[in-house]
Amino acid sequence: MLTSFLQSLPRLGRRWTPLNFTNPNFIQLSASQAIEEETIPGYIAGRYYPTRIGEILKDRYRRYVTLKIFIKSTSMGQQLDDELKIYKRIEGAPQKHPGRKYVRSLLDSFDISGPEDKHRCLVHPPLWESMLDFLFRNPVQRLPTPILAVTLHRLFLALDYLHTECKIIHTDIKADNIMFGIADDSVLSDFENTELQHPCPRKELDGRTIYTSRELRMPKNLGAPILCDFGSAVIGDKEHSEDIQPDIYRAPEVILQAPWSYSVDIWNVGCVIWNLFEGGSLFSGQDPEFQTYRSRAHLAEMIRLLGPPSPSFLARGNLTQRFFSQEGDLYAGELVGEHIPLEQRETSLEGEEKEMFLRLMRKMLQWEPEKRSSAMELEQDEWVQAELHK
Template sequence: MFDEFKSGQYYPVNIGDVYESKYQVLGKLGFGSTSTVWLARHLQEHSHVALKVYTREGADNDEFEMYGIISKANPSHPGYGHVRTALDRFVLQGPSGDHPCLVQKPMWDSWRDFLFRNPTHRFTEDLLKAGLTHVLLALDYLHTECKIVHTDIKADNILQEIVDNRLLDEFTQAELQMPSPRKFVNGAPVYMSRRFGIPRKFGGVVLSDFGAAVRGNLKRNHSAQPNVYRSPEVMLKAAWSYPADIWNLGAMIWDVYEDKHMFYGQDPKENKYMTRAHLAEVTGMLGLAPLDLVQRGVRSKEFFTEDGKWKADVPIPEGMSLEASEENLEGENKRMFLNFMRGMLQWRPEDRKTAKELLDDPWLNSPSSEE
């Protein structure tokens, strides 16, 4: 919890500091490779905010541009409330340079954190349906109104909104009564993070983190997405856009509902993730890639012959199927769920359903089998 200061890039935030004459730091919520996150009180509006304080080199102007687009595109869209926006932005002048800061609404746990709190380490069907509805609304907003591809949909970037303000007050009181452990590195304080408690009422799901987002109206073929969620067109370096997010979401569902990855990409010879192993798994699950897709990919010749046959030096796994991989549903409900999944997991990006089409899916709108 203390290793973030090894790079010396982080701004030395002190609990109690006031920034921009209005944001008073109350405690540390967490940190990543490019930022630390703090709960603060807005002294003028008597409300709570989260401050994301970037390292000197961690901020990306493209990310700030994305937040500008997201905040203004169409606030009346039903997905607007399920996309994390920026409330304010300012710069802190540190001893070694400037540190951009983003002001946002504080959020509860991510889906990843939520899974760790759950002894079963997987969502119920009801929770999955409710969460996916909100994520799909967010993606419909991003794709249709903002013209943005997220490219990094994972459990860490899906957050629960705080509607139980008691959590914020309890966090503040806990810090006052039992201050967070801290140490000093080169004279700068490094605090332990503090977690929120369990809310009495859960808010909606919010899609966050636009550091890897790109404009979707310009197709591109650069590498993107977390390894195990990469779409076929990204792996083949064919032109990709919004449908890459749809594949990404579909593959991620296995992590939160089946407690395993759908694809691992673990190469049996190199003993690490490799694109050829990932594509072999996709081929085992869905069959050979359509020839027209193969012909679009810059990297396709590494994996397929000119007539679309598999040639990479790794075997296609046998016995793979969506039916065999899904282990929690039965009968008609399982059939409906797998049809929903197939709307996302198609080789060709143009064959995948849009977020808006998926919102109308029969399984997503049916009563849960767990009721």
Template sequence: MKIFLRGVRGFTRRPASPARKIRSSGFAIIDEAVEIEEERMPHYKTSVYYPVRIGDIFHDRYQVLNKLGYGANSTVWFCRDLRQHNYVALKICINSSIVNREVEVFKHIAATRSKHSGASYVRSMQDSFEIKGPASVHQCLVQEPMLASLYDLQCALNPKSLTEALLKSALQYIFAGLDYLHSEAHVVHTDLQAKNIMLACSDPTVFKEWERMEEEEPSPRKVDGDQVIYKSRQDFALRKYLQAIGPCMIADLGMARIGKQHEGFIQPEIYRAPEVMLCMPWGSAADIWNIGVMIWDLFEEGHMFSPGGDNRKISNARMLGEMIALLGPPSQEFLRRADETLAYWNHEGQWKGFAEIPDYSLEDCEVYLEGENKKLFMSFMRKMLQWEPEKRATARELLQDEWLNSSTKGV
């Protein structure tokens, strides 16, 4: 075996692996007229996505083996690290005039890493670099590959709501990670949803199987001249790998903010905290509200709030009316924090009636639990769902919650 020295006594490095041989035939061709994957994203343009080909080698070390996923801002690829002889996920961002914060946030987090146990449940960045595409430059992030997302797990279940035991387990990881982000790194995630909570893989042989599956049956693809769009591997479905599920990891920090207080719109509309909707300053408590609403999607099999369309005022009014039904009216002290509240309430704090206040309570909407267990769960939810951000429990406080730490029947 050859030994490579790097000028440091005792340092050795294994030689790089040879590139994998990629099949050039035997794959299904998708009709050019059918829109697939990132083509179906809003405002899709061919020119903003890097034209990745399976078999490409990036940064002289990461060879693309197949496609893991896509989104409005990136595509994600399963790769072999030819230097470290392991598998990685390569996220290739679109070229955009909007500043990409993710690398900055990951570097900030890396600089603040501590012995805090929650740091283990925030996905880290192993490497980053830029590549020149046909139109502009693309930011690339290298990370540990994950098995799937919490959303994928939900879709694999029947019914599609997480069991109480699964929900508690996931939340313990999430709150531990959030406590680290909020209290140590001073980072607000701002985009917490099931698709951005990833499941680590406890069995590395799964990744070898992913590579083998691509060798045996190459990914279907759509070929339009020089443009190739691959179909993400559907046969990586989580149902096949339930025994390999590891801890939950907070991921996708592209919308995160560094610091304790901020202004401006954040969060998917259905998860948007009231202080954000009403143009007030916001901080880490917005993430706590976000988690509270996300729990409803995971456990109750439906959204807690119903946005009302493209008109922001009408949509806000509908959601605020639903918040009043579930939480009771906000205090006048809270309403005096921003002039935006006068669009929906008068100076005396009375609702102007731009949307109906539904006739139900938070307890009415919960349908799975009973008795004392339901009472504890409602108490847990109300610790997160408070109008005033400062009244919401912190991630650390929620980790100590009685319902979250109670035993679940049948487990």
């Protein structure tokens, strides 16, 4: 998929002259030098639409938008329509909920023809950079407490909207799927003018142009955090047991292939927020024997942190017998080690503030899905509200 910023043609046939991005004063890179998307593992050029800077794709908008261009349609299968259906469900839900504005919206969708196949395009309002990118701007790679509190508050509002009004489970909440809004369009116009005057380096290869990236400048004021990317989202009013979520954020019911619902998003948020605030992952799932992620190692880490799961919870999982004995003991018990509670893992806070934050974390990190708080309850959490009103 490719994301690019465009300024396209006006409605109603008004005269508008497209910007001319043919400035020849750019650095021509060697065709043999792998750059940008070419460095992605498994990259196959023919699956992608060969977008060119300044290309006019559809004569509908006269403002800045973000265009998400999917790989060729035959490679997508059913996934091609899944994300679009989720966005249409969001657009059809009530709009007055306070969490609506913290969920990415869809302006339009259309198909374009590429050299080998058609490509689905989704049109969104532009956003700045992701929470992950923002995190790397901080030398200690941790979110400051005020930004964390605001992010959590908006994220809980967004999830309450998705869960209660839209009946949607996101299933893929991570730092690079939370993006900041743009409060000032000058960030985009500056980006545009810089490209006009100083074109980015590029290379020509097999009839397509491959460009080096250009960063957006830091805005004077950040917009609100927005929950994005609904490519893995599912309808919530159906029973689910399929495998979802990034490995280190998988909820225990997902690992054990037990029925799961909206509360997988709550577990997901707990893991992501710990990552953002504490500067490291709550769980890694790294198995010392295999030197890679394994579910048994992930479960061992959960037991080390939360204690053992209840027999009633284990009884729900189709894969429980693969990992646990009939007595509820993890077969790979040697991976559990000494119990290390959240109190020992948390190192950023002290006193009552630390206790309040840990109570928030425990509302999300529960073995049993029904014991996790809802997004609405978490939005009113004492630590979140106290930080917002400092």
